[in-house]
Amino acid sequence: MKSEVTKKGIEKAPHRSLLNALGLTKWENDRPFVGIVNSQNDLVPGHLHLDQIASAVKAGVRANGGTPLEFPAIAVCDGIAMNHEGMRYSLASRELIADSIEVMALAHALDALVLIVNCDKIVPGMLMAAARLNLPAVMISGGPMMAGRFQGRDVSLSTIFEGVGAVQAGKMAPEELEELEEAACPGCGSCSGMFTANTMNCLSEALGLALPGNGTFPAVSAARIRLAKEAGWQVMELFRKGISACDILVEKAFSNALALDMALGGSTNTVLHLPAIAREAGVELDLDSVDRISGKVPHLCKLSPAGSMHIQDLHEAGGVSAVLQELLSHGLIEGDALTATGQTLAENVEGCSIRCSDVIRSVDAPYSPTGGLAILKGNLAPAGAVVKQAAVDPEMLKHKGPARVFDSEEAAVAAIFAGKIKPGDVMVIRYEGPKGGPGMREMLTPTSAVAGMGLDRDVALITDGRFSGASRGASIGHISPEAAEGGPLALVREGDLIKIDIPSRKLELLVDEEELEKRRAKWQHPEPNVKKGYLARYARLVSSASQGAVLFDNPVGRRGDR
Structure with a gap:
C-alpha cells in the first residue's frame, strides 16, 4: 500500500497522531x-x-x-x-x-x-x-x-437558449419564454x-x-x-x-x-x-x-x-x-x-x-453511415476544425457565403440580435481560441440565437473558439491554428467568400495565396484580453485546440509509475 509511508514504523508516530485526530481507528488506519x-x-x-x-x-x-x-x-x-x-x-x-x-x-x-x-x-x-x-x-x-415539459413536449437547456432568439425574432412571446424558463431544468x-x-x-x-x-x-x-x-x-x-x-x-x-x-x-x-x-x-x-x-x-x-x-x-x-x-x-x-x-x-x-x-x-x-463528428481541413484550418455533422441540417452540409467578421463573441451576438445577419452569411468569430480568448469560450449563445431566429438552415458559424454540446447547426469550431497565433482565420476580411463542404471534409477561404500573404505581412498580434492571474498563465502555456488544448508544461505519460 502506498499509504504505508504515512502510517508504518516508529518514525511515523507523528503521522499516525494526525490520522487519529481525524477520528480514524487503528483498524481504519490499517x-x-x-x-x-x-x-x-x-x-x-x-x-x-x-x-x-x-x-x-x-x-x-x-x-x-x-x-x-x-x-x-x-x-x-x-x-x-x-x-x-x-x-x-x-x-x-x-x-x-x-x-x-x-x-x-x-x-x-x-x-x-x-x-x-x-x-x-x-x-x-x-x-x-x-x-x-x-x-x-x-x-x-x-x-x-x-427533461422538462413545456407545452406538451420535452425540453432542455438548449431549448431555452434558442427561446431567447425566438423572442428576439418575434416568434415567441416573452411570457412564453418565462414559462419555458421555469420548466426547462426541473x-x-x-x-x-x-x-x-x-x-x-x-x-x-x-x-x-x-x-x-x-x-x-x-x-x-x-x-x-x-x-x-x-x-x-x-x-x-x-x-x-x-x-x-x-x-x-x-x-x-x-x-x-x-x-x-x-x-x-x-x-x-x-x-x-x-x-x-x-x-x-x-x-x-x-x-x-x-x-x-x-x-x-x-x-x-x-x-x-x-x-x-x-x-x-x-x-x-x-x-x-x-x-x-x-x-x-x-x-x-x-x-x-x-x-x-x-x-x-x-x-x-x-x-x-x-x-x-x-x-x-x-x-x-443508421441515420448516417458515418459518425456524428467530422474533422475539416483546408486553407482556413490547416491543422483542423471540428463540426457536429449530426446536428447540421442537410441543406447546410455544403455552403458558400460571404464572411461576416467579428473579433469577439459579444460583437457577434449584438449583430445577430440587431438583425444584421442575413441568410447565406458565414459568421466568423475569432480571437476566441485557447490563447486568444483566453480559454476558448463556448458559443452557445450565438448558435442558439441563430437557431431561435430560424436561421440555422441558412447561416454558418465558424470560430477558433468552441461550441457547447447543446449547439446545433453548421457550427464549425476549434479552427487551428487560431487567430491569436496568426492562423488564417486572422486574415479573413468582411465579404470574403468561404466554402464549407462537410461531406468532403473541406473548409476553404476563397482568397488567393498572394492576397493572403499581403494580409499576413500586415497582421499584428493583438493585445491579450487578460494580463494577470491564472488565465494569463494559462494563455502562455496552452497548446492549440488540435492538440487538445493541453498545457505544454504537463509531462506526457504515466506519472503514477515513477
Missing part, C-alpha cells in the same frame, strides 16, 4: 486509503446532489475493506458561465482539477481513487488525473437531469441532452473507468445511488487485483470511446478532452484518428440538440450498453478491452440489446 474526490457545490445544478453520491461511494468502500477519505474538486457550470467573462474559465478549469487531485493524492499517499463527477470539464479533468496518477480508480457521475443532474457532460459520462463507460449505467441512470433515481455503492466496492476489487487506471486506459479504450462518440452523435468538445486524457495515459490520439473512426462508425442516435429525445430516452432504450453491444456485434469496437468491473467490455454488455429502435438505430439502418 486499511487502504481511498480518496473520494467530490466535486459537489451549491453553484452547479449537476453537482448539487453529489454529497448523496459520495455517501453511497463511501459506504461501498467501507463494506469492501477500505477507508474512504473525501476531498473536494472545483466545478464550473457552463450554462451559468455562458456569454460573459466566466466562460473563459471553463476549459481552463480542467487543468486545475487534474493538478489539484494530483496534489492531494500524492501529498497524502492515497492507495486508490473514486472520482465523483458530472458536468463538462470536471469529467475530463478527473480522468486526466486518474491517468496521470495511475492508481486503481473508478469514476461515478451524478447522472443526467430529467432539478439536479447534468443537462438532459447529449451535451458535453452527458457525452463524456457515456464515453467513460467505453473508456472503461466507469461502471455500466454511469452515462444514463437518472440523477434522481435509486439506481444512481446503488451504482455509487458499486463504484466504492469495485475500486477495492481493482486495488486487490493490482489493476490501475492505465491498465484500462490503453489505445483500444480510446478507440472504443471514439466509436461510441460517433454512434451517439456526441459533443464536439470530446475532440478536446479525449486527446488530453490520452496524453496523460501515454496514448497517441490526434484529429486524424478521430476522422478515421468517424469514417467507419455509423451515427445511430439523434438526441437533443440533434433531435427531440433526451438521455432518459436513451436509458429506457437500453443505454450505453445497448449501443456498445450493437457496435460490438458488427466488429466496430474491441470487446477485449479491460474495464473497471474487472471484466472485458464484451463481458459487460453481454445480453444487452436495443429496446427501442426509434432511439437507438441498428448499424444496418
